[in-house]
Amino acid sequence: MSKTSFTAAELAERLGGDLRNCPGDRVLGQVLPLDQAGSGALSFLANPKYHARALQSGAGLILVDPGTDLGDRPQLVMKNAYWGFAQVLGWLHPEPEPEWSDAPVHPTAKLGRNCRVAPGATVGARTVVGDGARIHPGVHIAEDCVLGEDCVLFPGVVLYRGTILGNRVRIHANSVLGSDGFGYVPVQGVHRKIPQVGWVEVGDDVEIGATSTVDRGALGPTRIAAGTKIDNLCQVAHNVQIGEHCVIASMTGISGSTTLGHHVTLAGKVGTAGHIHIGSGSVLTGNTMVGKDVPxxxxxxxxxxxxxxxxxxxxxxxxxxxxxxxxxxxxx
Amino acid sequence: MSKTSFTAAELAERLGGDLRNCPGDRVLGQVLPLDQAGSGALSFLANPKYHARALQSGAGLILVDPGTDLGDRPQLVMKNAYWGFAQVLGWLHPEPEPEWSDAPVHPTAKLGRNCRVAPGATVGARTVVGDGARIHPGVHIAEDCVLGEDCVLFPGVVLYRGTILGNRVRIHANSVLGSDGFGYVPVQGVHRKIPQVGWVEVGDDVEIGATSTVDRGALGPTRIAAGTKIDNLCQVAHNVQIGEHCVIASMTGISGSTTLGHHVTLAGKVGTAGHIHIGSGSVLTGNTMVGKDVPxxxxxxxxxxxxxxxxxxxxxxxxxxxxxxxxxxxxx
Amino acid sequence: MSKTSFTAAELAERLGGDLRNCPGDRVLGQVLPLDQAGSGALSFLANPKYHARALQSGAGLILVDPGTDLGDRPQLVMKNAYWGFAQVLGWLHPEPEPEWSDAPVHPTAKLGRNCRVAPGATVGARTVVGDGARIHPGVHIAEDCVLGEDCVLFPGVVLYRGTILGNRVRIHANSVLGSDGFGYVPVQGVHRKIPQVGWVEVGDDVEIGATSTVDRGALGPTRIAAGTKIDNLCQVAHNVQIGEHCVIASMTGISGSTTLGHHVTLAGKVGTAGHIHIGSGSVLTGNTMVGKDVPxxxxxxxxxxxxxxxxxxxxxxxxxxxxxxxxxxxxx
Structure with a gap:
C-alpha cells in the first residue's frame, strides 16, 4: 500500500485535476513547504497569503485550487488542494506499525554507559539513549528516538517515534512529546486528518514539567532550543519554534507554527495565536492572550x-x- | 452491604424524613433524572428551576426539601434532599472492587481479529475490543469497556470501567476517559461525594489529543459524537454532550451538562459554563469564556x-x- | 560528592564572597527560610521585601548581595546570593539515585492489611501504604512515601519521593504529585535550577481529579488540607498551602507560595498570582485571575x-x- 514516490501523472489520476507545466513522468517523493521544496518535492498553496511564495517556489509540483494563477509553475489544479496535500502525505507516510518487543528494551535499541531503565519502562526499536540516562517506571519511548547524555525521564513520560532530545534534558511525569498535531482539513463537512509526519526536537538543558504536551510537526520539527524551561500543563503545538533560554510557566499554550525568540518569558496561563512571532527578551504577564507579532x-x-x-x-x-x-x- | 433495591419505607428510615403519597412497600431500584424516572425509580428535586419538571415526573419517589409543594407526587420530604440522593446512589452503586488479573488481558476480555496489545498494557474483565486495535504500552482499560474496530490508544491512555468507543477512535498518550465527574454536596461544611455512576460514550472517527480528560456522567453518559476532534489538555466534564464533527482546540474546558450542537468550533483555551447549549455551526474564538446559551x-x-x-x-x-x-x- | 554540612569558611571559599560576623568554623547543615533558620542553618536574602525579616533572623549564616546592610547578622556577602542559595541546596540535597527493584513492591516497602497493588504498579523503597489501599495498574509510587488508610490511586498516578497522603485520599488517573517546582535563578543569561528539596502533603478525604499536578515544595511542603476537592487538569505550584474543605474546579492554576484559607471555592479556569492569600470562605467565579490578596x-x-x-x-x-x-x- 505504501509507496515512496509518485509520478505527477499518477497524482493527477489519484487526486483528479488538471496537470500544467509539468511532465507526467516527473517523480515526486517528498512533501515540503513551498520555500523548502525542490524539483523532487510536492508542495501546495492553500492560503492566499503565500501566493508570492508559490510563484517563487522551486517545487516539482504545486497543488492549487482552481482560479489561482500560478503562472509557469508546475501545478496540479484541483478542487481542495489542501485535502490533496493531506492525501499525498498519507500515501507517502502511512502511520507505521508499532514495533513492540517482549523485551522492555527493544533488541535494536542502544543504551549508553551507565544508563538505568526501570522495570516497566520500554525503549523502542532503533532508539539510541545516551550515557547516564535515568528512565523511570512507566516511561514509554517509541521507535527511532535519540536521547543525548544524562537525560532524566520521570514516570509515565511518553516519547512518540522520532523524538530527539539533547543532553541533560529533564522531563517530568506523564508529559508527552511527539503526539500528533491538531490538523484537519474539512471535506464536505467532515474533518479529514492531515497526517502529522514531523517530529520533536529538544535542545540541551531543557526541563519540561509534568503532564505537558509537545506535538510533533506536521512537516518538519517542533523545536525547543537549549536552556528553555517549561512548566506543568503547558501545550506546545505542531511546528512551534521556541528559542534558547525561554521560561514558560504553567498552563501556557502556544499555537501552531508560532515562533519565540530567545529569553522570552511567558508567565502562567498565557495563550498565543498561531503563526505569530514573539520577539526575544519579551515578557508576557500571567493570563495574557496575544494575537499578533510581538516586537x-x-x-x-x-x-x-x-x-x-x-x-x-x-x-x-x-x-x-x-x-x-x-x-x-x-x-x- | 450492596443492595439492588430499597422499599420507600426503608429509604424513609435510612434517610430520615416524611413519606407522602407513596406506599411504604414500593420498590425502588434505580436513580434517574426527573424526566426519565419511572415508577420503579427514585428521583430528586434540588434545584427550584426544575420544580415544574418534578410536578410532571413519573418517578416512584421524589426526594424533596421541606417547604416545597410537590402536590400529589410520591415524595420523601427530608432535610437536604440532594444529599439524600447522593446517599441512595452510593447504596445502589457502590464502587466495584477492581478485577485485576495476572494476565495483561483479563481472561474474560475479548479481543477481535488482528488486535495488538503491547507488553505492559492491560485490558480489563469483560472488556470487548474490536478488530484491528492498537493498544500501546502502558494503556490501561478497565472492566466492561467496549471498543469498536481499528481503535488506536497511545501509551498511557486510561479508560475507566464502562467506557464505550466507536470505530476508528484514536486517543493520544496519557488521556483519561471515564474518571469521576466533579460532584459534591455540602453537608454541614463538608463536601460529600456524589457517586458518579454514569459512563463515557465516544462515536466513530473521534480523535482526542494527549493528556485530555473526559469525565464519566454522574447519571447516564458523557457523550462525544462521531467525527469530533479534541486537542491536547482539554476537559470534558460529566454529562457534557458534544455533537458531530466539532473541533475543540487545546486547553478548552466544557463544564458539566453543557451541550454542543454539530460542527461547533471552539478555539484554544475556550471555557464554558455548565448547563448551557452552544448551537450548531457556532465558532468561539480563542480564550472566549461563555456563560449562557449560544444560538x-x-x-x-x-x-x-x-x-x-x-x-x-x-x-x-x-x-x-x-x-x-x-x-x-x-x-x- | 554529597556532604551533609559545611563550615562557613568552606562556603565562603566555594561560593566566593566576604564572611562577616561569623566564625569560619561554624557548621551549617540545613537551608531554611529566614524565619525558620536557627544557628545551624543557612538562609538568604534575595528579595528586598524580606530585609526586616533578615535583620531578625536567627540563621547561622545569611547569604546576601553586596550593598545590603544586615548589621550584626552573620553573613556571607556575595554576588548573586540567590544563586549561592541554589548551589548550597544542591550540595546538601543532591538528587538521590532512584532505588528501583525488580519486584513491583520494593522489598523495603510496607503494605498494610487488605491492600491491593495491581500488576504493573510499583511501590518504592521504604514507602509505607496504609490498610485498604487500591493501587491501580501503572501507578508509580517512589521512595519514602507515606499513604494513610483506604487510599485509591487510579491508573497512571505518579507520586514522587517523599509524598505524604492522609486517609481516604483518592487520586484520579495520570495525576502527578511531587514533581519539581518551577524554580530557576538567572546566572549570566542562563536559568540555573534551584533544587526542589521539599515535598507534598495531602490531608484526609482529599480527592484530586485526572491529570492534575501538585509540585513539591522548594523548601518544606506543598500542602493540601483535609476535605479539599480538586478537579481535573489543575496545577498546584510549589509551596502552595490550601486550607480545609476547599473546592477547586478544572483547569485552575495556583501559583507558587500562594495560600488559601478554608472553604474557598475556585471555579473553573481560575488563576492566581504567587505569594498571595485568598481568604476563607471566598468564591472566585470561572476564569477569574487574581493578582493580590483577597479578604x-x-x-x-x-x-x-x-x-x-x-x-x-x-x-x-x-x-x-x-x-x-x-x-x-x-x-x-
Missing part, C-alpha cells in the same frame, strides 16, 4: 495583549467606567 | 462572550478609554 | 479580579462603551 523586548499584558502600561491604564479606566456611564446619562 | 451559527469572542464584531468594538473602545476618562475629567 | 468571604470575578458586582457593572458599561465613544466624538 523584541516587549512587556505586555491583557486579553488581547497590550503594552503593560497601557493595559494598567485600561484596567483603571474600566473600573471608573460604570460611574462615568451614569454621569453621562445624567447629563443628557 | 446556532454564532461567532463569538471575549470574557464574557459577545458577538465577535461587538467584542472587537469593545476592545477598540477600551483602548481609547484612558484618554477619554482624562478628557472628561479635564472638562469638569 | 475572607469575598465574591470576585474578572481579569483582574474585582468584587463580582463591580465586575458585572464593568461588563455592562463595557458593552455600552463603543456607542459612548461614538457619541462623545460626535459632540466634539
Amino acid at each position: 523584541d523586548n516587549s512587556f505586555m499584558s491583557g486579553y488581547l495583549a497590550r503594552p503593560h502600561k497601557q493595559w494598567l491604564e485600561c484596567q483603571a479606566a474600566l473600573n471608573r467606567l460604570p460611574a462615568l456611564v451614569k454621569a453621562l446619562k445624567a447629563r443628557t | 446556532d451559527n454564532s461567532f463569538m469572542s471575549g470574557y464574557l462572550a459577545r458577538p465577535h464584531k461587538q467584542w472587537l468594538e469593545c476592545q477598540a473602545a477600551l483602548n481609547r478609554l484612558p484618554a477619554l476618562v482624562k478628557a472628561l475629567k479635564a472638562r469638569t | 475572607d468571604n469575598s465574591f470576585m470575578s474578572g481579569y483582574l479580579a474585582r468584587p463580582h458586582k463591580q465586575w458585572l457593572e464593568c461588563q455592562a458599561a463595557l458593552n455600552r462603551l463603543p456607542a459612548l465613544v461614538k457619541a462623545l466624538k460626535a459632540r466634539t
